[in-house]
Amino acid sequence: MLFFRGSPVTPLSGPKRPSWIWGYNRMLINGTSGDYFESWQKEFGDVYRLPTAAGAERTVIMDSRAIAYVLNTNGYNFTRYEGERNTIKRLLGGGILTVEGNDHKRHRKAMSPGFSIASIRFFTSIFLEATHKVKERWLSKLSDSKGNDIVLDVEHWMNAISFESIGEAGFSHDFDCINDEVSVVGQVFSSLGATNGTLTAAIAVALQAFPIIASLPLARNVAFDNLRNTMRDLINTMDRKTLGNDASDERRSLVASIIKAENRNLSQEEVMAEANYYVVTCRIRDHFYDYGGPFRLYPESVLKLTLAQWCLHELSINPHVQDKLRREIMMFPDATHEQLATQMPYLNAVVQETLRTHPAVVENHRQAMKDDSIPLQRPIKLANGQSVDHIDVRAGMGVIIPIEAMNKSSAFWGPDSHEFKPERWLDEELPKKVTEIQGFHHLLTFIDGPRNCIGKNFAVAEFKAVMSVLIRHFSFAPLTDGSDVRRVLTLVQRAKSKGHDGLLLRISRVETE
Ligand code: HEM
Known part of the structure; x- marks a missing residue:
């Protein structure tokens, strides 16, 4: 199937098509996707149709019950796009991201032990150690400098x-990047290169029509081949017996844990694919997601700690939040996994507010396998004025769940929905409409259902560990007044200082004694 044209049976209203080639894809890629979806929600209600690239259209769902149905209740009827699955398979191999139904359950079961509480406790010690190395580098830079910051x-x-953490936690391997060394894997990653939003959008549209592009000997495809080969060598040089069988359950890396699964549930090729996903998850995970279709593997130097960057930016422009957080962190000099996980309510609130306001993945796209009927929490009005409490869909229909808009829409979160306000998680009751949203603390950042993010506890533990060390030892201020920081949507939302390919912040030392 080159173009997807499935549309809902229920006649939905929605914005007019701006262009046949792009639909709204180009605007969404170049703008703030959440704001667009929220403004259409105000105009057309919680479910509407959206013209997308190459004459196609998709159904946007911002109704909590309908989302729970698509992601959870009947999740396996709403799958990843076939072209996208094939592209991932071609570039990284066939594993959890490319399988559906019972096969997916088998992969999930084999991989879950790697994310147990005991594993996350072990990984937290790795995250803390990596952050302490950075702390030492920053302290020495500060003592070499003439000023205070x-x-x-x-x-x-x-x-x-x-990168350092995923080396140790994922592969029991030292990628050694904090000390400016460039490992073999690091070199391969560099060759994955970068791209800009407009180029990505162009490739996106081309790939919808010509999925074969993913198989051509283009530089990026060759780079992925190199990554696969390097990862294969790396895993083959690991002592499988030690990693898979003898390492104690609590200190096993993610790959060791799936090598063990190989003996039971996964083939060797599937283990390789999962290992590739982990490493790519760290490097470019977010690029599996954008405006649908098989065009999601265009890497940039975006890592999971995008979250920590946004958080540091927010703390730099909200000094009262930063001070309050530091006061709590100071009470736990060498915070353990348990303390980070359960005894630091303000840190938790800051993490949740960052996950809410800066979701790394802004949308989730699915396609109906079979005709279906999606129930709604609240009735909607159709273009013809009729009111309905469900929408009928045809096999092939594409669905967009606008994660960022769901996390931030004032229709759910109230008039202060766009503000960074950790207190909403502590002092106030969440609005009723928010409590109807399923997912991780009523957020869709890690989506929901059988395909929710398997690495969410890993990501949260890493984020908390990093913040606990950095906020304890350093104070963060904006370069100017914070207005120099832009949101750049390359396929994830990144924080960039004007005129720089990174986020510049002013850092000074905090006296801890
Ligand atoms: C802030 C960090 C992260 C965010 C926002 C995030 C988000 C997501 C989302 C939205 C999905 C659903 C994708 C889909 O079905 O199309 C997903 C799936 C997945 N994530 Fe994450 N992720 C994060 C961190 C991680 C980490 C650290 C790992 C591994 C170490 C990971 C591994 C995975 C895997 C394997 C899946 C596929 C699950 C399945 O299909 O059953 N993620 N993630």
Whole structure:
């Protein structure tokens, strides 16, 4: 199938098509996707149709019951696009991201032990250690400088922590990036290159029509081949027996844990694919998601600690939040996994507010396998004035769940929905409409249902560990007044200082004694 034209049986209203080639894809890629979806929600209600690229259209769902149905209740009827599955398979191999139904359940079961509480506890010690290495580097830079503060590219350092951590936690391997060494894997990653939003959008449309592009010997495809080969060598050089069988359950890396699964549920090729996903998850995970279709593997130097970058930016322009957070962190000098997870309510609120306001993945796209009927929480008015409490869909229909808009829409969160306000998680009751949204603390950042993010506890533990060390030892201020920081949607939302390919913040030392 080259073009998808499935549309709902129920006649929905929605914005007029701006262009046959782009639909709204180009605007969404170049703008703030959440704001667009929210403004259409105000105009057309919680469910509407949206013209997309190449003459197609998709149904946007902002109704909590309908979302729960698509992601959870009947989740396996709403699958990843076939072209996207094939592209992932071609570039990284066939694993959890490319399988559906019972096969998917088998992969999930084999991978879950890697994300147990005991594993996350072990990984937290790795995250803390990596952040302490960065802390030492920053302290030495500060003592070498003449002034009280230094300006650093936070994105660079968050990438280093994230990469170092996934080396140890994912592969029991030292990628050694904090000390400016470039490992073999690091070199391969560099070759994955970068792209800009407009180019990505153009490739996106081309790939919808010509999925074969993913198989051509283009530089990026060759780079993925190199990544696959390098990862294969890396895993083959690991002592499978030690990693898979003898390492204690609590200290097993993600890959060791799936190598063990190989003996039971996964083939060797499937284990390789999962390992590739983990490493790519760290490097370019967010690029699996954008405006649908098989065009989601265009890497940039975006890592999971995008969250920490946004958080540091928010703290730099909200000094009262930063001070309050530091006061809590100071009470736990060498915070353990348990303390980070359960005893620091303000840190938790800051993390949740960052997940809410800066979701790395802004949308989730699905396609109906069979005709279906999606129930609604609240009736909607159709273009012909009729009111309905469900929408009928045809097999092939595309659905967009606008994660960012659901996390931030004032229709759910109230008039202060766009403000960074951790207190909403502590002092106030969440609005009733928010409590109807399923997902991780009523957020869709990690989506919901059988395909929710398997790495969410890993990501949250890493984020908390990093913040606990950095906020304890350093104070963060904006370069100017914070207005120099832009949201750049490359396929994820990144924080960039004007005129720089990174996030510049002013950093000074905090006396801890
Ligand atoms: C802030 C960090 C993260 C965010 C926002 C995030 C978000 C997501 C989302 C939205 C999905 C659903 C994708 C879909 O079905 O199309 C997903 C799936 C997944 N994530 Fe994450 N993720 C994060 C971190 C991680 C980490 C650290 C790992 C691994 C170490 C990971 C591994 C996975 C895997 C394997 C899946 C596929 C699950 C399945 O299909 O059953 N993620 N993630």
